[in-house]
Amino acid sequence: MPELPEVETVARDLAVLLADGVIEGVGHLGWPKVIQSPSVAAFEQGIAGKRVIGVARRAKWVLIHLDGAKTLAVHLRMSGALLVVPAETAMDCHTHLVLALAGGRQLRFRDVRKFGRVQLLGPDGLTLLDAAHGVEPLSEAFTVASLAGCLSRSGVRLKAFLLDQRIIAGLGNIYVDEALFWASLHPLRVARSLTEGEVTALHAAIRQVLRQAIAWGGSTFRDYRNGYGKIGGNQVHFSVYRQTGKPCSRCGTAIQRILVAQRGTHFCLTCQPVPSGEQTG
DNA sequence: CATTACCTGCAA
């Protein structure tokens, strides 16, 4: 499910739901592999009795900061969800980790595909996680000039460039396709081939599609839920993602789907042309 | 750079 807008929505929900909350301990662990580090025993021991002091997002990670300089870091991968519910709420077989909260509530991690992971990090682990990721695209540090610099140093195609979390953090398959459409750029364009005007358009498109998606509470086509278990609202605003064969909202041409970097890639051949003489693979 | 692995469920 989650790209930047979905993770941001979950983090904002949990900031409210978990404000001043206390984690009493692990109430249920149905799939031990969900705990990536430290060991299950150290995780259970390290999390018991901790108070939540804040919730944030970095890249596609939800960061639940605890007292004692610990951070519960959660990556939802494809189908994970973090939910705060009353303890008596029915649980299904896809709920892999339950943290008991003081006051009769629970923080539950549910994940149909079991790709999601949870870590309990100290300060050093948090620094490493941060260092492994590129610029936050909604931050002040993400400028046209910084994007131009990254693009100029890369010979890969735009689709792969934008999916690379080490360069820009938080974009995924949905918002890469949407941003490229709004910037009128073909996904197979080579990063360093963009003109100044194209870089400016891409920068604006990335920020616009992410801001719009956050405003709608993220995109749900299947598994994504916010911290309250509700679906997002942005999926009805897709221009190209999963719109194969439908008419382009701008020109009416049927939306194409191709495979790029092993990912389904959606675009309008009329609005996002490959310039003559450029590489298409 | 491309391919495979990790998982389950749903639609064609």
Add this chain to the structure above:
DNA sequence: TTGCAGGTAATG
């Protein structure tokens, strides 16, 4: 039955 799905790490 096959292919495909919001992601990433580990392989050739």
